[in-house]
Amino acid sequence: xxxxxxxxxxxxxxxxxxxxxxxxxxxxxxxxxxxxxxxxxxxxxxxxxxxxxxxxxxxxxxxxxxxxxxxxxxxxxxxxxx
Numbered sequence: 001x002x003x004x005x006x007x008x009x010x011x012x013x014x015x016x017x018x019x020x021x022x023x024x025x026x027x028x029x030x031x032x033x034x035x036x037x038x039x040x041x042x043x044x045x046x047x048x049x050x051x052x053x054x055x056x057x058x059x060x061x062x063x064x065x066x067x068x069x070x071x072x073x074x075x076x077x078x079x080x081x082x
Contacts, residue, residue: 013046022065028055035076037068044081047072 013036015025027036028050035050035058054071061067 016059018059018064020064023068026055026058026064028052035072037072045078046081047076047078050076 013027013029013034015027015036015038017025022039023037024040025038027038028034029036030052033049033051035047035055036044037047038044050072058064058067058072
């Protein structure tokens with residue numbers, strides 16, 4: 001079951017800019033286990049039930065885009081915000 005965390009553009013999750021050709025910024029809500037990814041093309045997606053370890057691995061990966069494609073995309077439910 002998907003839960004909509006926030007219907008507006010500003011979810012309150014602080015995003016950190018990353019050096020990636022696909023991903024602009026990443027944020028994580030430790031309490032709710034929500035990973036928020038802002039893409040360069042403007043979309044923002046919230047991935048639900050993401051363990052903090054996955055967020056940490058994403059942020060420490062030499063390629064956030066490759067990590068996202070291999071470990072997050074199609075593995076976690078998400079809500080598109082824009």
